[in-house]
Amino acid sequence: MHRGNRYGRSEDARRAVLEAADDLVAERGFAGVTVEGIAARAGVAKQTIYRWWPSKVDVLLEAFGDDLAQHLTPPDLGDLGDELREHLHRLAEFLTRSDPGAVYRALVGQAQHDPDLAARLRTGHLARQRERDRLPLLRAVERGDLPPDLDTDLAVDQLVGPVHHRVLVTGEPVPRAFTDELVRRFLAQW
Amino acid sequence: MHRGNRYGRSEDARRAVLEAADDLVAERGFAGVTVEGIAARAGVAKQTIYRWWPSKVDVLLEAFGDDLAQHLTPPDLGDLGDELREHLHRLAEFLTRSDPGAVYRALVGQAQHDPDLAARLRTGHLARQRERDRLPLLRAVERGDLPPDLDTDLAVDQLVGPVHHRVLVTGEPVPRAFTDELVRRFLAQW
Amino acid sequence: MHRGNRYGRSEDARRAVLEAADDLVAERGFAGVTVEGIAARAGVAKQTIYRWWPSKVDVLLEAFGDDLAQHLTPPDLGDLGDELREHLHRLAEFLTRSDPGAVYRALVGQAQHDPDLAARLRTGHLARQRERDRLPLLRAVERGDLPPDLDTDLAVDQLVGPVHHRVLVTGEPVPRAFTDELVRRFLAQW
Amino acid sequence: MHRGNRYGRSEDARRAVLEAADDLVAERGFAGVTVEGIAARAGVAKQTIYRWWPSKVDVLLEAFGDDLAQHLTPPDLGDLGDELREHLHRLAEFLTRSDPGAVYRALVGQAQHDPDLAARLRTGHLARQRERDRLPLLRAVERGDLPPDLDTDLAVDQLVGPVHHRVLVTGEPVPRAFTDELVRRFLAQW
DNA sequence: ATATAATCGAGACGGTACGTCGGGTCTTCCT
DNA sequence: AGGAAGACCCGACGTACCGTCTCGATTATAT
Numbered sequence: 085m086h087r088g089n090r091y092g093r094s095e096d097a098r099r100a101v102l103e104a105a106d107d108l109v110a111e112r113g114f115a116g117v118t119v120e121g122i123a124a125r126a127g128v129a130k131q132t133i134y135r136w137w138p139s140k141v142d143v144l145l146e147a148f149g150d151d152l153a154q155h156l157t158p159p160d161l162g163d164l165g166d167e168l169r170e171h172l173h174r175l176a177e178f179l180t181r182s183d184p185g186a187v188y189r190a191l192v193g194q195a196q197h198d199p200d201l202a203a204r205l206r207t208g209h210l211a212r213q214r215e216r217d218r219l220p221l222l223r224a225v226e227r228g229d230l231p232p233d234l235d236t237d238l239a240v241d242q243l244v245g246p247v248h249h250r251v252l253v254t255g256e257p258v259p260r261a262f263t264d265e266l267v268r269r270f271l272a273q274w
Numbered sequence: 275m276h277r278g279n280r281y282g283r284s285e286d287a288r289r290a291v292l293e294a295a296d297d298l299v300a301e302r303g304f305a306g307v308t309v310e311g312i313a314a315r316a317g318v319a320k321q322t323i324y325r326w327w328p329s330k331v332d333v334l335l336e337a338f339g340d341d342l343a344q345h346l347t348p349p350d351l352g353d354l355g356d357e358l359r360e361h362l363h364r365l366a367e368f369l370t371r372s373d374p375g376a377v378y379r380a381l382v383g384q385a386q387h388d389p390d391l392a393a394r395l396r397t398g399h400l401a402r403q404r405e406r407d408r409l410p411l412l413r414a415v416e417r418g419d420l421p422p423d424l425d426t427d428l429a430v431d432q433l434v435g436p437v438h439h440r441v442l443v444t445g446e447p448v449p450r451a452f453t454d455e456l457v458r459r460f461l462a463q464w
Numbered sequence: 465m466h467r468g469n470r471y472g473r474s475e476d477a478r479r480a481v482l483e484a485a486d487d488l489v490a491e492r493g494f495a496g497v498t499v500e501g502i503a504a505r506a507g508v509a510k511q512t513i514y515r516w517w518p519s520k521v522d523v524l525l526e527a528f529g530d531d532l533a534q535h536l537t538p539p540d541l542g543d544l545g546d547e548l549r550e551h552l553h554r555l556a557e558f559l560t561r562s563d564p565g566a567v568y569r570a571l572v573g574q575a576q577h578d579p580d581l582a583a584r585l586r587t588g589h590l591a592r593q594r595e596r597d598r599l600p601l602l603r604a605v606e607r608g609d610l611p612p613d614l615d616t617d618l619a620v621d622q623l624v625g626p627v628h629h630r631v632l633v634t635g636e637p638v639p640r641a642f643t644d645e646l647v648r649r650f651l652a653q654w
Numbered sequence: 655m656h657r658g659n660r661y662g663r664s665e666d667a668r669r670a671v672l673e674a675a676d677d678l679v680a681e682r683g684f685a686g687v688t689v690e691g692i693a694a695r696a697g698v699a700k701q702t703i704y705r706w707w708p709s710k711v712d713v714l715l716e717a718f719g720d721d722l723a724q725h726l727t728p729p730d731l732g733d734l735g736d737e738l739r740e741h742l743h744r745l746a747e748f749l750t751r752s753d754p755g756a757v758y759r760a761l762v763g764q765a766q767h768d769p770d771l772a773a774r775l776r777t778g779h780l781a782r783q784r785e786r787d788r789l790p791l792l793r794a795v796e797r798g799d800l801p802p803d804l805d806t807d808l809a810v811d812q813l814v815g816p817v818h819h820r821v822l823v824t825g826e827p828v829p830r831a832f833t834d835e836l837v838r839r840f841l842a843q844w
Numbered sequence: 845a846t847a848t849a850a851t852c853g854a855g856a857c858g859g860t861a862c863g864t865c866g867g868g869t870c871t872t873c874c875t
Numbered sequence: 876a877g878g879a880a881g882a883c884c885c886g887a888c889g890t891a892c893c894g895t896c897t898c899g900a901t902t903a904t905a906t
Contacts, residue, residue, distance in 0.1 A: 253438055510885090
C-alpha cells in the first residue's frame with residue numbers, strides 16, 4: 085500500500101480524511117467536526133491533516149468538491165421557463181435536503197466570520213456556480229426570448245436570491261409552488 | 275461599584291457584559307468572542323455570564339437588541355417605489371457597513387450550524403423584521419397600487435432575498451444602482 | 465468534597481497527583497512518567513498539574529518529599545563505627561532496593577542534563593541530607609574520638625562517595641561486606 | 655559527495671552524524687539532542703541514523719569514543735602518591751570542565767533510567783576505565799608499597815567515588831586541595 | 845562497459861506527548 | 876441573593892519528535 089514519500093502524498097490518507105470529514109458534518113454538524121475527530125475516524129495522524137490542509141474548513145472545502153457542479157448544473161430543455169423552474173427546484177432540494185447541501189450551508193455560515201474562507205469559497209465554487217446559473221439566461225438571449233442587454237448578474241440574484249434567503253435566513257420551507265411562482269413573476273417582467 | 279446584593283441582579287454587570295460582547299465582535303470578529311474574553315473585558319466573573327445567559331450567542335442576541343427595528347423600519351413616503359428603494363438601500367448599508375450589521379451576519383452565520391440559535395433568531399428578530407418589510411406592500415395594496423391578492427411573503431423574498439444573497443453568499447457590493455434596478459424590475463411585474 | 469477555589473487549591477488533587485507520579489516512576493521508570501499519564505491516573509486535568517508544577521520533575525521532586533530524612537537519618541548508638549556501618553548499609557539498601565531510592569536515582573540522573581533541577585535538588589534535599597550525614601562525625605568529635613579539626617565535608621564524601629559511585633556509575637552491588645570494610649579503612653586513617 | 659553504494663556504508667555520513675551529535679550536546683545539552691536535529695545538522699537522512707544506531711544514546715556512546723582512555727589513563731611516575739594525585743586531578747578536570755566530560759555525565763545520567771544504556775556503558779567504557787584506574791595500585795603492590803592482598807576494587811572506589819559524588823550528586827567544585835587531601839588520607843590507611 | 849543492488853537524501857506516514865486555550869461547573873468570601 | 880475571583884475537569888488545539896516506510900538517485904564492484 086502506498087503510504088506517502090517525498091515524491092507524493094498518500095492518496096489513501098487524502099480520501100480517508102475527506103470521507104471522515106463529510107461523515108462527521110452529516111452526523112454531528114459543523115461544530116462537531118474537529119481535526120482530532122477527523123484523524124481518529126480516518127485512521128490518520130493529526131500531523132498528516134495539518135500537513136496538507138491549513139484548517140478544518142479547508143478540509144471541508146475540499147470534501148465539498150464538485151458537489152455544486154454535480155447537483156446544480158441547469159438542464160438544457162429549450163424553454164427558459166422550464167429550465168428555470170427545474171433549476172430552482174433542484175437548488176431548493178439541494179440546500180434543504182442533501183448532505184452536501186448541509187456542508188454548503190455550514191461553509192457559507194462559517195464564511196460569515198472567516199474572511200479567508202469567504203474569499204476562497206467565492207473565487208472557487210461560488211464563482212463557477214454563478215456561471216452555471218447564468219446559462220439558461222444566456223441561451224434565452226441567444227434565442228431572442230430575452231432582451232440582449234439583459235443584466236444577467238441581477239437576474240441571477242433575482243432568481244436564486246429569494247431561495248437562499250429562505251434557506252439561510254428565515255429557514256422557511258421552499259416548496260415547488262414557491263419556486264414556480266418565483267419564475268412566473270420573473271418572466272412577467274418583460 | 276455594585277458587587278451583588280440579595281434583591282435582584284446587577285444592572286451594571288449586565289450592561290458591561292453586553293458592551294464588552296459588542297466591542298469584541300467589532301474588534302475581533304465572531305470567532306474572537308469568548309465567554310472568558312467578555313468576562314475579562316467587562317470586569318465580571320464568568321459565572322455571572324453563565325447565570326444569566328445560556329451561551330455566548332445569547333449574549334450577542336441580547337446585545338443585538340433592537341438594532342433591526344432602529345435601522346430597518348421602512349419609511350412611509352406615500353409612494354411604493356420610493357419606499358422600496360429607500361428601504362433596500364438602507365438594508366444594504368446596514369448589512370455591509372454597520373457594526374450591528376456585522377453582528378447580524380455573524381448570528382445568521384452561526385445559525386447555519388446551531389439549530390437552537392436559528393430558532394430563537396427566527397421567532398424573534400427575524401419574524402418582527404419580516405412584518406416591517408411587509409409594510410410598504412400592505413400600504414400599497416390599501417392604496418390600490420398593488421393587487422389585493424398579493425402574496426406578500428413571496429414579494430418580500432423577491433426584494434430582500436437578492437440583497438441578502440449578495441451580502442451573505444457572493445460577497446459582492448450592493449450599490450444603489452443594484453437596489454434601484456431591483457425595485458424597477460419588481461414593479462414591472464404588474 | 466473540596467474542589468478548589470480562589471482561596472486555596474484542592475488538597476485532594478495535589479495528593480492524587482503526587483501518588484500517581486510516585487506509582488508511575490516505580491512501575492515504568494522515569495521515561496514512562498508523562499504529565500498526561502499522571503493526569504489520567506490521578507483523575508485530574510492536565511491544566512491542574514501545569515497550574516501548580518512547572519514540569520514533571522517538579523512533581524517528582526515534591527513527591528519525593530521527606531523520604532531522604534525518613535530513610536537516611538543516621539542512628540545515635542554511642543559508637544562511631546557502629547553508627548557509620550549502620551548508616552552506610554541503610555544508604556546502600558535505600559539506593560538499590562527501595563522505591564524512593566529509585567526516584568532519587570532518577571532525579572539525580574535527570575539533574576545531569578537539567579541544571580535547574582540540579583540546583584533545586586541540591587539546595588533542598590541534598591543539602592539537608594549532607595547535614596544528617598555529618599552527625600555521627602560531629603558526635604565523635606565531641607566525644608574526642610576524632611580530631612577536632614576534622615574536615616567533615618571530605619569525610620562525608622569519603623564515606624558516601626564510594627557507595628554512590630557503585631550505585632550510580634558502575635552499578636555493582638553494595639553488600640554489607642563492602643560498607644563494613646569501607647568504614648574499617650576510614651577509621652584506620654587515624 | 656558520496657551518496658551510498660552497494661558495498662558498505664558511507665564514512666562521510668558516519669562522521670557527520672557523530673560530529674553533529676557532539677556539537678548538539680555541547681550547545682543545547684542532552685535534552686536538546688534529537689535524531690531529527692542530528693539528521694538536519696549532519697545533512698543526513700533520519701533513516702541513515704536508524705540504520706546504523708539503535709537510538710540517539712548509541713550515537714552519543716560512539717561519539718564519546720576513546721575520550722576516557724585519552725583523558726584518564728593514569729601516568730606512570732614511579733610514586734603512588736604522585737600518580738594518584740595527578741590521576742584524580744585529571745579526573746576532576748575531565749568531569750567538570752571538558753566537553754567529553756559533559757557527554758559522560760549526560761550518559762551516566764541517562765543510564766539511571768535506561769537499563770540498556772547502563773549495561774552497555776558499564777561493560778564497555780566503564781569496565782575499561784576501571785582497569786586503568788587500577789594500574790597505579792597494581793604497580794605499587796608490585797613495588798611492595800602496598801600490601802599484596804589489597805582489595806583494589808574497594809581502593810578504586812575509595813579514590814574515584816568521592817570525586818564522582820561531588821560532581822554527579824552535590825555539584826560542588828573539586829579543587830586540587832580536595833583531591834590531594836583525599837590521596838593523603840587514602841595513603842594514611844596503612 | 846554494463847548491470848546490479850546496498851546505501852544515500854528526502855520526506856510522508858501513524859503515533860504519543862507536549863503545553864495552551866477556552867468551555868462550563870463548582871466553591872468561597874464579600875457586599 | 877448576587878457578584879468577583881478563580882480552581883476544577885474536560886476536550887481540542889497546533890507542534891515536536893519518534894521510529895517506520897517508500898521513493899528515485901548514486902556508485903563500486905562483479906560480471
